[in-house]
Amino acid sequence: MAGPWRSTVSRVMGAMKTQTTQPKSFSRGMQTVTLIPGDGIGPEISTAVMKIFEAAKAPIQWEEKNVTAIKGPGGKWIIPPEAKESMDKNKIGLKGPLKTPIAAGHPSMNLLLRKTFDLYANVRPCMSIEGYKTPYTDVDLVTIRENTEGEYSGIEHTIVDGVVQSIKLITEDASRKIAEYAFEYAKNNQRASVTAVHKANIMRMSDGLFLRKCRQVAENYRDIKFTEMYLDTVCLNMVQDPTQFDVLVMPNLYGDILSDLCAGLIGGLGVTPSGNIGANNVAIFESVHGTAPDIAGLDLANPTALLLSAVMMLRHMGMHDYSKKIETACFNTIRDKKVLTGDLGGKSKCSEFTAEICQRVRDMD
Amino acid sequence: RDIVLLWPPPAKYGGRHTVTLIPGDGIGPELLNHVRELFRFSCVPVDFEVVNVCSSTEDDINNAITAIRRNGVALKGNIETLHTLPASHKSRNNLLRTSLDLYANVMHCKSLPGVQTRHNNIDIMIIRENTEGEYSSLEHESVTGVVECLKIITRTNSLRIAEYAFKLAREKGRKRVTAVHKANIMKLGDGLFLQCCREVAAGYPDIAFDAMIVDNTTMQLVSKPQQFDVMVMPNLYGNVVSNVCAGLVGGPGLVPGANYGHDYAVFETATRNTGKSIADRNIANPTAMLLASCMMLDHLKLYDYATMIRNAVLTTMNETRVRLNSPRRCSPHTFHN
Numbered sequence: 170m171a172g173p174w175r176s177t178v179s180r181v182m183g184a185m186k187t188q189t190t191q192p193k194s195f196s197r198g199m200q201t202v203t204l205i206p207g208d209g210i211g212p213e214i215s216t217a218v219m220k221i222f223e224a225a226k227a228p229i230q231w232e233e234k235n236v237t238a239i240k241g242p243g244g245k246w247i248i249p250p251e252a253k254e255s256m257d258k259n260k261i262g263l264k265g266p267l268k269t270p271i272a273a274g275h276p277s278m279n280l281l282l283r284k285t286f287d288l289y290a291n292v293r294p295c296m297s298i299e300g301y302k303t304p305y306t307d308v309d310l311v312t313i314r315e316n317t318e319g320e321y322s323g324i325e326h327t328i329v330d331g332v333v334q335s336i337k338l339i340t341e342d343a344s345r346k347i348a349e350y351a352f353e354y355a356k357n358n359q360r361a362s363v364t365a366v367h368k369a370n371i372m373r374m375s376d377g378l379f380l381r382k383c384r385q386v387a388e389n390y391r392d393i394k395f396t397e398m399y400l401d402t403v404c405l406n407m408v409q410d411p412t413q414f415d416v417l418v419m420p421n422l423y424g425d426i427l428s429d430l431c432a433g434l435i436g437g438l439g440v441t442p443s444g445n446i447g448a449n450n451v452a453i454f455e456s457v458h459g460t461a462p463d464i465a466g467l468d469l470a471n472p473t474a475l476l477l478s479a480v481m482m483l484r485h486m487g488m489h490d491y492s493k494k495i496e497t498a499c500f501n502t503i504r505d506k507k508v509l510t511g512d513l514g515g516k517s518k519c520s521e522f523t524a525e526i527c528q529r530v531r532d533m534d
Numbered sequence: 535r536d537i538v539l540l541w542p543p544p545a546k547y548g549g550r551h552t553v554t555l556i557p558g559d560g561i562g563p564e565l566l567n568h569v570r571e572l573f574r575f576s577c578v579p580v581d582f583e584v585v586n587v588c589s590s591t592e593d594d595i596n597n598a599i600t601a602i603r604r605n606g607v608a609l610k611g612n613i614e615t616l617h618t619l620p621a622s623h624k625s626r627n628n629l630l631r632t633s634l635d636l637y638a639n640v641m642h643c644k645s646l647p648g649v650q651t652r653h654n655n656i657d658i659m660i661i662r663e664n665t666e667g668e669y670s671s672l673e674h675e676s677v678t679g680v681v682e683c684l685k686i687i688t689r690t691n692s693l694r695i696a697e698y699a700f701k702l703a704r705e706k707g708r709k710r711v712t713a714v715h716k717a718n719i720m721k722l723g724d725g726l727f728l729q730c731c732r733e734v735a736a737g738y739p740d741i742a743f744d745a746m747i748v749d750n751t752t753m754q755l756v757s758k759p760q761q762f763d764v765m766v767m768p769n770l771y772g773n774v775v776s777n778v779c780a781g782l783v784g785g786p787g788l789v790p791g792a793n794y795g796h797d798y799a800v801f802e803t804a805t806r807n808t809g810k811s812i813a814d815r816n817i818a819n820p821t822a823m824l825l826a827s828c829m830m831l832d833h834l835k836l837y838d839y840a841t842m843i844r845n846a847v848l849t850t851m852n853e854t855r856v857r858l859n860s861p862r863r864c865s866p867h868t869f870h871n
Contacts, residue, residue: 303757304652320668320685325722331689335723337668341679368770371628373621374673375683380617401777405805408756408781422716426749426774433753 200486203255204231207265209460210470215265217472217523218479221498224527226534227483227491232259236267238281248285256286256451261486263479264455268462283316288445288453289343290350291316291424294481295431298440300504301513305434310414312431313354314424315347316445321421339375339420344382350446351383351418352390362394363387366403366419366427379420403427407434432457439512442477444485452485454478468518471510473499476526498529551834554601554608555582560808562611564816565823569609572824578831578839587613587626595626599633608800609830611823612808624671627806632665634800636793637691638698639664639772641804643779643789648852651784658779659708659764661699662772664793666691669769687723687768692730698794699731699766700738710742711735714751714767714775727768752778780805787819790826792833799833801826821847 206215222229234252241247256262267278282288290313297308324336348365355363365383369376380397387395398406400423406413407427411434417427432441438458445453456474464470476499483492502508508525509515517525555570557563573580585601587594595613602608613626630636639662645654672684696713703711713731717724728745735743746754748771754761755778767775780789791804803822812818824847831840 305756321719323719325720327722331726333687333722333726335685335687335720337683337685339681339683368668368773369617370615370625371669371671372673372683373624373671374675375681377617377621378679378681401773401805402807404752404774404777405781405786408778409785422770425716426752426771429749430752430756430778433756437753437757 199230201230201259203262204233205264208268209465211265214472214475225530262453266460268460286447286451288447290446292444293428301436308411311416312428313351313418319421344379348383348386355416360416362415365397440473454482470519550579554605555584556610558611559614560810560813561818568820569827612806614808634798636795638794641791643783649784658762661766663695667769692727696731696734703764708764710763712765713745801830
């Protein structure tokens, strides 16, 4: 009696388990996230973010890992295996600024992470922060940049003495992947249009291929408007009227320049979040500013960039309530201008700024 | 003004110069018509040889190039590059620049008094390498689905453009030259460019020299553009930076640009737009093209006419208190001398 009953139960349970393959992000339990504090002001802003998340009672468990490059078997530089395992298990990471020593011998840490996890898309949402005045108001756009190839393939040769060639690589696969990601992002975040930025009048074949792929992917997303614009026209219009842009998708170099341009519109790298999406659902969210060694350890750093990146992370995981709560608290603090760090025009310390945000978050409950 | 030519291009009959005129596509023809009307009204001793370039065959552009070789100076509108044509069809504008070796693109962005912008007191000269870099048009598809595009940087051209930048800076009394690059990523290519700039800078101790990475440059341009004086850079970054600066001072309709080579000079609007969406509606802003024609008159050593026309244009802008994004009727403006 017990035997067949047990096997029936296990069959039913097995079926249920395979039916409800919910992604980890929707589980009600604690979600573990790999935290890479980074160098310089990294540790203090990471602590600030952890405190704010605690105050918001967000179901996030942090697993701190260090990613100093080490020489792996075969002589190639790799990140420590524990860090890689942790990321592969958790799939989500939050990273502070990493420094690359000049004569280290190993490539830039960011490059290493990008290669290790195949982070092909860099997403930077740029939204004007009320309370932090810049000449540009009402900026609300997202730049999605292809992160693996293009002009940054690093393939350069000296053909003859005095003549150097750099190779820009555009592949069909990577262009398709980034275009698909851009449209998916637009769909999931209720954005109305996607604009492909290119220079296909000059680079006929390479940007032409990128553009063709974008057009093909656009066919599958009929409800999202697709436009294409030359890089120079985008730059021209961006500094005159940034409100006309929504989601921008582009190859590596243009993405680098445009994403920094947009960051400049809203106030610089100290307030800009950024996320890197990789293959196998890996996503690493990071602050893109430097390590600021001159103010490291002095409790003067501004954690806004890392905090907004963490908010992006929460949204990526589907935890919209928590992300809204923390984001609102942060923006309200900046808008009220009573407790601001030095770079935002105030005189408070990092810990005071953090405490103020924590207080607001608690008050919201 | 004529630091690359030691003597003006030959005048044809009785002191009248002949200049090649390439109308181009979009708003080019109507803007150049305004220039011609204004020149006729002001009795400027310049005759225009009009050469039309149609986008499809090679003959037209070769005729244009021959005409410019003959006359030495040209005024042009932008020629559109149709995407429907195969990749072997190169951009006509690019072909013109490389065939005539117009290696320096010079653009002077200055805040104009009558124009409302978010930033004031901008005065930046941008010198952009015009023939190589990313615009070498050397592409191939080695494997299906993988396209390689070559960016070429040579020592000769980098030295040449750096030399031009510093000479121009000295001539105009400028204090600082900034090289814009991405040598942290493109170590060999932009590294060579930067090295050439540094070598040339050593020969001009009275002018300060510094370097800035292109993404930081664009960020600084939208927050504090007043810190820049003269900027020199390779081709693609020049495209981005010049468009950003044009946007900062008021838009594509206000800034003129010039392409100088050793023997030839071609003048056009700085941002090289075809403006198809506003063509033939009499709303395009002719200021950029008119100021470009003034630059051309300076190049031909007809300084009085240049000053007269330039003053007329700037006074008109001041008095009518131009507000951007409002359509203005072109023709009445032209006759406001």
